[in-house]
Ligand SMILES: Nc1ncnc2c1ncn2[C@@H]1O[C@H](COP(=O)(O)OP(=O)(O)OP(=O)(O)O)[C@@H](O)[C@H]1O
């Protein structure tokens with residue numbers, strides 16, 4: 001589904017990704033762990049199409065040259081990024097935004113757009129699954145949301161948009177135990193033979209809930225080790241400093 | 245300006261068969277105007293909007309002696325059907341129709357006498373010009389305890405019949421004690437290159453309440469000056485909302501005099517411009533008595549090479565203790581040639597007051613655009629969402645729900 005070959009990226013003449021290789025097949029869950037500033041968010045930004053990087057290498061998503069696609073086209077094709085720091089958008093009602101987003105994607109895919117009633121039904125179901133208070137969906141997008149509410153709102157968007165590849169950038173950071181379980185359920189519900197995940201985290205505890213197929217260690221702009229779930233435990237015990 | 249112009253104007257006064265006293269008044273006013281000319285940037289208050297220059301650039305051979313003889317027609321389809329309302333219709337500055345079907349007429353007095361008294365604030369030469377050349381004058385008095393049941397929409401139609409002319413008119417409103425009125429000025433100007441000079445005066449008595457909305461939303465070549473004076477007495481309130489987007493040039497100037505205790509004035513506004521449009525909102529809030537309150541919020545969005553200006557002044561008299569004055573202006577500059585100028589002024593002579601002002605100017609946030617686009621929205625959709633969101637809190641200040649809905653419809657929100 002996603003094939004990254006020798007991806008290099010720099011910003012303001014600073015090289016951040018230094019030849020990264022990664023393969024994710026349909027239905028797989030990959031976790032990436034790595035020290036601060038190693039380039040994890042940079043990788044997720046680049047996969048989502050954020051501008052401002054000088055990029056070389058190859059990234060294919062299904063049959064597309066991903067790097068040639070615009071930000072919104074990637075979303076239409078099924079890429080979703082749960083932001084490490086979701087943005088606050090004043091004056092924009094969360095529900096309206098969710099509906100605009102879902103219908104933009106449906107439209108691009110040639111599917112029938114949802115009307116207000118169908119949408120509300122969907123949102124009601126998904127938000128109650130995630131134990132998100134419906135009240136906050138009538139507030140402005142992320143404005144004044146608690147840290148945990150913002151993260152849950154990202155997962156709500158994910159479960160409404162039903163992406164093929166979901167990238168979760170430290171979605172677990174700042175979540176309490178209950179929220180962590182709820183978020184994990186959100187991921188596990190979506191998990192299946194067609195939907196893949198790239199989960200960026202610092203903590204092995206998330207991976208107790210979402211068992212990954214592979215764990216990668218990203219350090220200094222490269223994947224330096226790949227293993228299974230055991231690798232996460234080993235990392236947590238040793239720390240990055242003593243690793244390799 | 246020429247002697248010939250002066251003679252022609254004086255001839256026009258005679259033809260109108262005005263009382264001699266009134267002619268004398270008008271002659272004096274036109275003399276002052278002709279001496280001063282149109283305001284230019286050398287005058288501090290006009291430094292961002294050089295009207296003299298703007299008129300010269302846009303109108304050649306300005307005609308002051310407009311003879312309103314034609315039977316100008318407006319298009320009925322331009323009358324709003326969004327909500328029930330009373331109407332006053334001006335076509336090319338001439339009063340065409342008064343229609344108050346929803347009100348108790350015994351509680352409203354309408355007077356068309358052309359022999360009006362000068363407005364006391366001759367703050368610039370345009371007021372003199374308006375005093376001299378206004379032949380369309382109305383005064384509406386709302387009697388004690390009467391609350392208008394429906395809004396009053398004042399339509400400002402301009403037709404293709406006229407161009408390059410100066411159009412002056414004036415209306416005065418008196419709200420007696422405990423009365424209330426919602427006025428909506430709507431501009432539908434299809435004329436070409438005219439200078440439109442409007443003066444509205446409001447006197448709001450004890451416990452009375454004014455809602456005052458003005459909507460210039462359709463692209464047109466008009467050069468407008470709209471002066472409004474609002475006098476507020478004990479415990480009275482005025483709410484003003486300005487949507488400034490349609491005309492080539494528009495300066496809304498609003499004077500609020502908080503003359504007595506517990507009176508309050510709220511002004512919110514949106515300047516939303518494209519191409520080479522140039523709009524200004526100028527406010528003077530005068531806190532002249534204790535325990536008075538004012539609030540101002542102006543949001544501006546400037547595209548292309550448009551220019552927006554907000555000059556807001558809060559004056560606090562030494563008597564006006566416990567004044568609460570607030571002013572905020574925020575603007576979004578969406579193109580490199582767009583310009584916004586803000587000049588907040590606080591002049592405070594009392595010590596126990598709470599006054600603040602702020603002003604910010606910025607671009608669209610790239611990270612927010614990225615966030616929205618990563619959810620499948622196009623750049624255009626994301627930009628519109630952010631801009632609408634930015635303007636939202638000014639719209640939310642509108643307390644009349646029909647008007648709020650209408651504004652949102654105009655803005656396609
Ligand atoms: N716009 C930018 N300009 C300059 N440097 C940048 C920019 N964006 C990221 N960087 C730098 O790139 C490096 C990698 O940042 P990135 O956000 O990808 O790290 P991360 O692995 O996600 O870290 P964390 O675990 O703290 O979230 C950091 O040193 C960061 O300062």
Ligand SMILES: [Mg+2]
Pocket residue numbers: 040041042084169170
């Ligand atoms: Mg990060």
